[in-house]
Amino acid sequence: MAISLSNFLLPISSLLTIVRCATVTYDFDVSWTYANPDGLYNRPVIGINGQWPIPTIRVTKGDQLVVNVKNSLGNETTSLHFHGLYMNGSTHMDGPDQVTQCAIQPGGSFTYNFTVDQPGTYWYHSHVRGQYPDGLRGAFIVDDPDDPHxxxxxxxxxxxxxxxxxxxxxxxxxxxxxxxxxxxxxxxxxxxxxxxxxxxxxxxxxxxxxxxxxxxxxxxxxxxxxxxxxxxxxxxxxxxxxxxxxxxxxxxxxxxxxxxxxxxxxxxxxxxxxxxxxxxxxxxxxxxxxxxxxxxxxxxxxxxxxxxxxxxxxxxxxxxxxxxxxxxEELYDHVDHTIQLDLKMDNLDDGANYAFFNDITYVHPKVPTLYTVLSTGENATNPAIYGSNTNQFVLEANQVVEIILNNDDPGKHPFHLHGHAFQVVSRSEDEAGFYDAATAGDFPQRPMRRDTVLVHPNGNIVLRFRSDNPGVWLFHCHIEWHVASGLVATIIESPLDIQSQLQGKIPQDHLQACKDGNVPMEGNAAGNTVDLEDLSGENRSPGTLPEGFTARGIVALVFSILSAFLGMAVIAWYGLKI
Ligand SMILES: [Cu+2]
CATH class of the missing domain: 2.60.40.420 (Cupredoxins -  blue copper proteins)
Structure with a gap:
């Protein structure tokens, strides 16, 4: 009797295993279409398979997800980021261009393939410069057979x-x-x-x-x-x-x-x-x-x-x-590594306004940061090789990492970390200024965790997480304008572990995307493979303004240039009339 019962049970249990670890495949042809979602204006939007809004991705915890992307936009590159997914062991599938991959060129194809091992509500969107608000953004739901609610x-x-x-x-x-x-x-x-x-x-x-x-x-x-x-x-x-x-x-x-x-x-x-x-x-x-x-x-x-x-x-x-x-989950009460990020907005010598962490505005490196990790051997632990404008921080494995973010700006900013949910251990009110441990008060014993958190105007936040997920992870404001103006830092977590996970395992279509875009895949941020500390030729931000040159000075400059042009136009017009 016992034997026949176990014979009967075995197929059911193996069936359950199959059900809970399916491979879910989406074929996404990314192309332009038209939409008028507010009834006020018909405009081009980025759709998938000719449809906009784009589909919701839906999987069950434990599933393998395969997303085959074809870029049929014709005039723009693209990529997909799966927001909130930890991408454990698969940082090369995380999506930001020039960070963990090269952008997918028009006509190119690219497959994202990773295991989804966390339940909950997520979303996916393009992670090339400023693109997702044109429509390439959708929900990503991970069903949970063990949902506690x-x-x-x-x-x-x-x-x-x-x-x-x-x-x-x-x-x-x-x-x-x-x-x-x-x-x-x-x-x-x-x-x-x-x-x-x-x-x-x-x-x-x-x-x-x-x-x-x-x-x-x-x-x-x-x-x-x-x-x-x-x-x-x-x-x-x-x-x-x-x-x-x-x-x-x-x-x-x-x-x-x-x-x-x-x-x-x-x-x-x-x-x-x-x-x-x-x-x-x-x-x-x-x-x-x-x-x-x-x-x-x-x-x-x-x-x-x-x-x-x-x-x-x-x-x-x-x-x-x-x-x-x-x-x-209890508060991480012993910190091994602190990263302080002081946020400000300011002008550079091209007159435009930029966003800064610690006086550095983010500029993409010439080589995607992950590929620098994978091509530099033991030097991958040296932060200097990742460039002068990437706000890079190299983390060792299994440390408690604290990010102290001081918002020296009167705006509200929602900060997002790829690859982790963090404990939010402190958040000030508006106008609190820089974080001061002496006056911050006690931390919650079981802090809220999330992957995107608001910092208040001229306030501060303190976040903690454990560096248990080797990868190259961006930390950035999720206001897309501020990503464009450089409010981005690069976390390079356990680079030698990334090498042992991914060396020689970057798929051919990922490498092809770099070849299609003429993007170097080896060496430091400048693409130098010989002297890794030599960053000559790297991508840099515009220079700083002379001391004392303010935004108001630039406004005055712009208006004086404009009025000069206007004056010349009037003279030309007057001259022509006569
Ligand atoms: Cu922001």
Whole structure:
């Protein structure tokens, strides 16, 4: 009897193994199409397989994911980053161009292939300069057979929130980082979207509880989100399950994810609005007539009216700092390695406005940083070889690493680390200045973990993580404008372990992308393979301005040049008239 029972059970258990470790394949042909998501302006957008919005990637924890990308854009390079995925053992699949790969040239093909070993709500987007706001951005969901909250809800719904520009990113970027914009004013979006549209109707059944997986896939604007007449219970942030916490309004920065439970009313007497409201504090100037909100509805009865949302008197969002991870991971209370990053915005001698960590604005190296790791042997542990403008930090394995970020800027910035979720051990209020351990107070015993966190204006944050994931990981602001203006650091984690994982294992199509783009694949940041400390010929930022030259000076300079041209034009016109 025992034998026959085990014979019977064996196929079931092996079947379960197969089910839980499937290979999921997506074939993505990336190309231009047209869309008019706010009903105001039809424009080219970057779609996949002729469709926009692009598909949601959906896998189950443990699956192998294969994404075959064909770049059919014709006029732009591309790449894909899978935001929040740890990419353990597969840093070469992480996506940022000139960091872990070469950009995929027009006509090129490139396969991302990695194991997804973490549940939760993520997203994927292009990681070449400023491209994803043109449309190449979508949700990425990892289902969890062992979801600790699974008994708390009946259904789940994915909602993306985003901002939308009518102009295209290459044009906007050319203006944003230029002498014509010396104050670094970010372009203001024309609209807010939910699921890349407006006036979304979400069908709701009375009495059921819904898990809303919400993702901000926007370029710039954080959004306040609330459901009229309903309370939210936060149960996940950035792939980290949390103890349920009640919230009436959340503040979701670009790139953050929040899963919330919403329990429906018991009757279908009315429908209810939900709102995403872009944070106008981020905008230097709010254009007249801007509708910074997007509205959707929880629809109990399609025959009833869709009510206009009520005005909100004040934005009082839930504070994510107090969230507690379900796994109860304790504070890393002994720090082995501290990285201090002082953030500022300033002008360089081309007159444009840039963003800096420790007075250095990020510029791509000539050789993708990962390929420098893989081609420099024992020298890969020497930070100097990674260049003068990459804000590089080399980490040893299995250390507790602390990032202290001081925001010497009056703007809000959402910071993202690739390859890890970090403990957020301290976050100041606005205007607190630089971090001071003596006055910061106690750290939480079980800190919130996430992969994207807001630092307040002129405030500071302290993050901790364990360097247990060899790879080249960017740490950057997730406002896409600030990536373009250089608010990026490069973490090179356990470079010798990266070598033992990946030496000789970079796939042929990845190498071909470099060949197609004439990008060197060996040597230091300058492509020097002989003297690794010789960085001559490397990519550098513009130079610094003479002491005392201010942004206002540049504005004055720009206007005097403009008025000189205007004067000459008037003289020419007058001369021609006579
Ligand atoms: Cu920023």
């Amino acid at each position: 699974k008994d708390l809800y009946d259904e789940e719904i994915v909602l993306t929130f985003s901002d939308w520009y009518h102009d295209m990113m290459p044009n906007l970027l050319a203006f944003f980082v230029s002498v014509a914009n010396p104050s670094g004013a970010e372009p203001v979006p024309q609209s807010a979207l939910v699921n890349e549209t407006q006036n979304l109707q979400v069908k709701i059944e009375p009495g059921k509880t819904y898990k809303f997986r919400m993702v901000n896939i926007g370029a710039f604007a954080a959004q306040y989100v609330w459901f009229e007449g309903h309370t939210m219970r936060v149960i996940e942030v950035d792939g980290v399950y949390t103890e349920p916490a009640e919230a009436s309004m959340i503040y979701m920065t670009a790139a953050q994810r929040w899963s919330v439970l919403v329990t429906a009313k018991n009757s279908s007497d009315a429908n209810f609005a939900f709102v995403g409201a872009m944070d106008q504090d981020l905008f230097d100037v709010v254009p007249e007539g801007l509708n910074s909100n997007v509205t959707g509805w929880l629809v109990y009865d399609e025959g009833k009216e869709m009510p206009t949302p009520q005005e909100v008197e004040a934005f009082e969002p839930f504070d994510d700092f107090g969230l507690v991870p379900v796994d109860g």
